[in-house]
Amino acid sequence: MVVLKFMVFATISCRFLWSLNTSRDDFELMDYTKLISEEHFAVGHPVVIVLPHGEQGSGNNAVFYLIKNLCAAVRWPIFVFNARYEMEANVFIETHKHGSYIILLSGPCQDWEEHISGFRQQLSILRFGNTWESWNPRAKFLVSVMSDCPHFYTTLISRAILNEFWSHGVVKALVLFKKSSEGRGKKSDQNTSHSTQDTHMEIQTWFPYKNSQRCDPAEGTVPVKVFTIRNFSYIRGNDIFKGHFIKNLHGCPIRVHVRIYQPFVNPPKRFWLNDSYYYDSYEDGLEIELLRIIGKSLNASLVIVD
Numbered sequence: 001m002v003v004l005k006f007m008v009f010a011t012i013s014c015r016f017l018w019s020l021n022t023s024r025d026d027f028e029l030m031d032y033t034k035l036i037s038e039e040h041f042a043v044g045h046p047v048v049i050v051l052p053h054g055e056q057g058s059g060n061n062a063v064f065y066l067i068k069n070l071c072a073a074v075r076w077p078i079f080v081f082n083a084r085y086e087m088e089a090n091v092f093i094e095t096h097k098h099g100s101y102i103i104l105l106s107g108p109c110q111d112w113e114e115h116i117s118g119f120r121q122q123l124s125i126l127r128f129g130n131t132w133e134s135w136n137p138r139a140k141f142l143v144s145v146m147s148d149c150p151h152f153y154t155t156l157i158s159r160a161i162l163n164e165f166w167s168h169g170v171v172k173a174l175v176l177f178k179k180s181s182e183g184r185g186k187k188s189d190q191n192t193s194h195s196t197q198d199t200h201m202e203i204q205t206w207f208p209y210k211n212s213q214r215c216d217p218a219e220g221t222v223p224v225k226v227f228t229i230r231n232f233s234y235i236r237g238n239d240i241f242k243g244h245f246i247k248n249l250h251g252c253p254i255r256v257h258v259r260i261y262q263p264f265v266n267p268p269k270r271f272w273l274n275d276s277y278y279y280d281s282y283e284d285g286l287e288i289e290l291l292r293i294i295g296k297s298l299n300a301s302l303v304i305v306d
């Protein structure tokens with residue numbers, strides 16, 4: 001039954017949420033999450049909020065605060081995934097394509113591997129569970145990490161997240177962190193001229209195909225890019241989800257599968273490497289020519305196989 005509950009999607013009753021009492025301690029991350037949603041998520045398309053995996057602690061208030069504010073914005077239908085909270089909810093299975101996703105992670109930084117494994121589980125339930133029809137890897141994904149982690153952990157976390165997304169075909173993804181000067185571990189001993197609470201946000205992402213070293217990352221090799229955000233205007237002024245320059249693949253390989261069908265795809269030329277090994281090279285045919293034109297205009301190196 002626990003599993004069943006876990007897989008359930010719920011529409012939330014926004015009316016109910018108004019009665020929640022949230023204390024205002026640490027909601028900046030949620031304010032930025034909301035702002036990014038408002039600026040960059042398509043109006044009218046469902047927003048899926050994936051609640052933190054595992055048991056809850058102090059993060060509850062912030063989560064409620066976010067949902068309440070997104071509800072108030074009335075821009076999208078909102079679905080809550082992994083509804084462990086006691087909410088007034090109507091369970092249903094919907095079939096509309098999801099427009100965007102907000103995924104919340106929380107917990108101690110040093111246990112990041114555990115959170116990533118929860119994240120992986122949620123992602124695969126979204127994709128293969130009873131909501132598979134709505135799963136939309138072309139959507140925009142925002143992961144908000146509700147822990148103040150040192151830089152060492154944030155890159156590990158975002159690399160693991162972006163890598164996981166990549167394996168699901170997701171490329172429009174941002175990981176959002178709140179950073180107070182040196183993370184929680186080290187309270188600022190230094191006596192700086194800045195105020196003790198030098199807080200900012202960090203967006204971590206990566207741009208596949210940005211250059212020939214960033215084609216298809218092997219496990220753990222996602223080159224993470226970090227952007228420091230100090231105010232709302234940065235979010236407003238930048239197309240933060242861009243960066244996936246599929247107009248220029250910088251020589252990255254694109255695999256194309258073809259079937260021999262003359263005169264569109266003529267049989268390949270066979271090149272023998274030695275007595276027992278060969279490779280086939282598709283070079284002739286109208287469609288092969290077309291592929292070459294496309295490949296050239298995308299600056300991609302084509303790998304044509306059957």
Ligand SMILES: *[C@@H]1O[C@H](CO)[C@@H](O)[C@H](O)[C@H]1NC(C)=O
Pocket residue numbers: 021
């Ligand atoms: C709601 O917030 C008010 C003011 O912050 C506080 O006095 C009250 O005890 C809170 N109620 C609950 C149920 O937490």
Ligand SMILES: *[C@@H]1O[C@H](CO)[C@@H](O)[C@H](O)[C@H]1NC(C)=O
Pocket residue numbers: 191
């Ligand atoms: C910070 O520096 C000022 C002036 O140098 C000094 O008076 C103050 O005690 C220092 N504070 C801490 C916490 O070291």
Ligand SMILES: *[C@@H]1O[C@H](CO)[C@@H](O)[C@H](O)[C@H]1NC(C)=O
Pocket residue numbers: 228229230231232233234
């Ligand atoms: C907002 O932050 C950006 C950099 O993140 C900075 O260039 C800009 O001047 C800031 N704007 C304001 C109004 O502080």
Ligand SMILES: *[C@@H]1O[C@H](CO)[C@@H](O)[C@H](O)[C@H]1NC(C)=O
Pocket residue numbers: 211212248249250251299
């Ligand atoms: C195509 O990709 C190669 C390899 O990265 C690069 O050197 C070249 O500048 C690119 N061509 C264009 C037109 O961008």
Ligand SMILES: *[C@@H]1O[C@H](CO)[C@@H](O)[C@H](O)[C@H]1NC(C)=O
Pocket residue numbers: 273274275276277
């Ligand atoms: C033939 O070439 C393949 C690939 O280069 C190599 O692995 C294999 O050992 C070679 N076999 C012989 C008999 O040379």
